[in-house]
Amino acid sequence: DAKTTQPPSMDCAEGRAANLPCNHSTISGNEYVYWYRQIHSQGPQYIIHGLKNNETNEMASLIITEDRKSSTLILPHATLRDTAVYYCIVRVGGGADGLTFGKGTHLIIQP
Amino acid sequence: DAGVTQSPTHLIKTRGQQVTLRCSPKSGHDTVSWYQQALGQGPQFIFQYYEEEERQRGNFPDRFSGHQFPNYSSELNVNALLLGDSALYLCASSLVDQETQYFGPGTRLLVL
Numbered sequence: 001d002a003k004t005t006q007p008p009s010m011d012c013a014e015g016r017a018a019n020l021p022c023n024h025s026t027i028s029g030n031e032y033v034y035w036y037r038q039i040h041s042q043g044p045q046y047i048i049h050g051l052k053n054n055e056t057n058e059m060a061s062l063i064i065t066e067d068r069k070s071s072t073l074i075l076p077h078a079t080l081r082d083t084a085v086y087y088c089i090v091r092v093g094g095g096a097d098g099l100t101f102g103k104g105t106h107l108i109i110q111p
Numbered sequence: 112d113a114g115v116t117q118s119p120t121h122l123i124k125t126r127g128q129q130v131t132l133r134c135s136p137k138s139g140h141d142t143v144s145w146y147q148q149a150l151g152q153g154p155q156f157i158f159q160y161y162e163e164e165e166r167q168r169g170n171f172p173d174r175f176s177g178h179q180f181p182n183y184s185s186e187l188n189v190n191a192l193l194l195g196d197s198a199l200y201l202c203a204s205s206l207v208d209q210e211t212q213y214f215g216p217g218t219r220l221l222v223l
Contacts, residue, residue, distance in 0.1 A: 008194075032210060043115070043201050045153065087153060093210060094150030098144055098156025098169055 001029070004088045008065040018075040020105050021101045022088030025069045031092050033064060034099070035073045037084040044087065044101075047073065052091075113205050113215040115215035123221045124192050132187045133219045136204030142166075143185040144212060145177060154201055160185050161207050189220075197222045 012018040146154035156169035160179035205213035
């Protein structure tokens with residue numbers, strides 16, 4: 001079972017920042033927080049991951065709370081192409097385990 | 112730089128048949144994972160292959176088997192197909208012990 005909780009859906013206006021929350025209250029010290037997204041009928045796309053520090057890349061920023069029990073993915077200037085299902089996943093570092101996907105958040109960017 | 116590729120893109124089979132799906136990993140990657148995604152659900156982990164051996168397996172029956180070749184490409188085989196095997200089958204590649212998996216576009220299997 002997924003170890004994360006996400007809202008099933010969210011709306012955001014085009015050009016605004018989209019903030020997607022994720023709760024992972026049982027996260028262990030060696031587990032990373034990963035974000036993937038899946039645009040309709042395509043394979044999931046890696047966005048970003050982090051352990052405890054905030055992270056930023058060309059796609060998004062990841063803010064992890066100090067107690068690591070929750071995080072927020074930020075898309076700074078959402079476009080219509082960002083409409084997708086966003087998955088928050090926690091996973092032990094090391095690579096052997098498969099990713100455990102929940103149902104994710106369906107983010108709809110409104111024009 | 113070639114990404115993860117999968118073939119075929121779509122496939123229709125009947126109950127009881129067998130199917131083989133193929134995956135070529137991203138250039139430089141040595142590890143392949145397979146996932147099943149039913150309609151409206153998140154992907155479910157089937158298994159992972161590294162050095163031509165199954166390294167980790169999810170909660171799937173033995174009807175699901177795989178293989179990895181010396182060039183790191185991989186096959187997923189499903190025997191005795193059931194209607195419930197209808198799904199999008201995703202392949203993901205990575206470097207062993209690195210965190211990020213990169214997904215292919217998937218193969219959509221319909222079992223009638």
